[in-house]
Amino acid sequence: MIGIDFGTSNTAVATASGEVLRIDHGDALFRTVLFYPEDSPETLAGSEAIERYQDDNAGRFIQSMKTWLPSQSFTRTQLRERTLSLEELIAVFLRKVGEAVKQQGHTTEAVVLGRPARFSTDPKVDAFAEARLLKAAQLAGFGAVRFLIEPIAAALAYEASLKRDEVVLVADFGAGTSDLTVMRLGPRHRAQPDRSGDVIASGGVYVGGDRFDAAIMKQKLFPHFGAGSTYLPALGAKRMTMPTYVSSRLLSWNEMSLIREKKTRELIDLMLRSSDRKPAIEALHDLVMYNLGFRLYRAIEAAKVRLSTSTKTTLDFEEERISIHETITRAEFETASAHLIDELEACTDEVLSRVPAGLRVDSVFLTGGSSHVPAVRRLFARKFGEERLRTADAFTSVVEGLGRAAPMNFAAS
Template identity: 40%
Template sequence: MQIVFGIDFGTTNSALSVFRNGTVEMLTVDGSDRAGELMRSVLFFNEDNEIFAGQEAIRQYVSDGADGRFMQSIKTFLPNTSFDSTEIFGKRYGIDDLVAIILRKIKARGEEHVGCPVDSVVLGRPVVFSTDPDKDAVAEQRLEKAARKAGFKNIWFQYEPVAAAMAYEDSLEAGQERIVFIGDFGGGTSDFSVIRVKGGDFSRSNRRSDVLSLGGVYVAGDKFDSQVMWDKVACHFGRHARYKAMGKDEWVNVPRSIIYTLCQWHRIPMLRARKTREHIRLIKETTDSRQAIENLENIISDNYGFFLFQAIEKAKCELSERDHSLISFVERDLRVSERIGKVEFETLNADNFQQIADCIDDVITRSGLLPTQIDTVFLTGGTSRIPHIRMLFAERFGQDKLENRDAFTSVAHGLGSSVPLFV
């Protein structure tokens, strides 16, 4: 009996399915209940050289008072050729080493469930890790290397929106055919496909002709959070602060590069570089917003960016159900209480929404079909719940064609369903 895992290693969350005896089953990877089907894709290293992943990493990070090194959104570094490795408490870790830690934990949980070693896996990948083909190739190579370090020998890749389509296909009755537009919204990328699906037990040896078009854009959940941070919260950390450069009398703004890095939660640890921290210290000496610069120093030294962005994400999610929300956060001398409305959120993210809309239109065009010829729109991922995202699809296809179920596990389930394509 051949057993193969399907792993959706995501920017924010990861999930696991298993294919055995011709069926696919979702497994819990970070707990014992249904919520355990998702594991936060985070790592925590403490000063005792212990390494934690998932919810355990978050709990340990909190209990240790944020001392140590907390890492998130690791997937976004895969195509970054300028980031090869990092030193943590005297030990150097490559990007593949960091990913391997998470994959190894998921693999162990899966093997515990099935009761035997498993060395075969179908890994999900976005349609575009990067718009640069060379960087895209590097990202996939790094992910494969990480999987081998985690103990997998047979490794296949499946596009995440195609995997979501396979999950949708499993819900169809035997012989039922559909042409479906898949929208898979992750933390780092939004990926789309138009694919022909058919319910029932039939040959899946080659599905290439069923995939009518693919596309993706590097805009997703994290980008929306970053935009809110930039426009609503970064003012508390010196975005609008001025200072006098050494030996000069005119006022200048805090470097945009510092604030831009601050607004990408996975890159905040980069501000710990000695040269950057010294620059910030010099800014504080002459700034007209001393408290804001102290807040900037504190978020870097105390490493509380994760919790701040959780507050931003919470407010964003609440806007899917209500017209207004509050970004509320307290840490040291910092008190953030910023009201944000749904219309304001949509205005701030107008460019991000436009990039997604343009990609949707491009994927439809390259499929050779009109929107009226597409039977169903299947949306997956947390960002697919944003009302304006749903509106983009309703405008093109009609509200009655939109489906959204198993928003966080469809890709992992579809990766398990993809196994017969490879083995």
């Protein structure tokens, strides 16, 4: 029995004892990516996919597969000679994870698989997304599969350290979503096979690490790729501003490939000939045509992480005709991402509104990468007081809880 946290950016596996397996060449985090090289029939996943992609980016690099689960518009994609459904694509990745698990002497015959508190606010879409993930797990060769909401899994990991019963708000910040759950935890509840009765309220919002990264891109890097520049659409015509649909696709690594479509490529060629900021359009061209989006967003993410402990950092990125040396202050980052904090606060207030009057939240457990963002922590400190905030390993709390939940989930069946 194992628990698997299939994440937007990273995937992890834990045993029933809560031990996190090091499944990617000694690393506990298995990057949720696939790479299909053009010159080879093999399919690579995790760190191997990243290394090959960075050495020679000729091929298809696929990430953030989880974010497409609620999307009914994403049905199939062409890879080499095959057309794969999203379920088949995710199954390719999960099969790679399963192979790594088996190499460590464990099986995928009984799996507790994490899922967000909400794939969608629409119950039908939410059920559709879960059904797709279940089908992917089955196609990957997993045996019995049970789902557990990720913030509840994080709560179970935190519960292992409690010496007394508490009412806890668990906030799990992923790359794609932030999920919140208010739950009764502690020694008296720990042995219960069904914990659904301990959940007081839960909710989620599409505020995650990816959107914090996008905020930096929009606030600080858009000008480097031609945002606001002008060009001549035809001889004798008035100059036009670069369409916002081009720059907006830079906000999501997944959407950058859409700029390579014929119509947009032709527009970039036109802008290269007549732009008032030709070096920026050259940078845009190379970013898209040389598939450099993943590397750029790795640099953005690294700068964001540094801003958690420093008030100022420099983002350096030199590739092809792209030359970026941009100073970013924490204050600038917080201004750029203020709308995300507002969305997160609104979600928190909505969840708390469903907690019975008079019931006190004893502690707040923050986990996930964005729990380190100072503005996120300040939000919860302002609402509950710094003394009630708790943290643990930001990236493995969920999977530890999924693993610990496995015996109870399968015993209950």
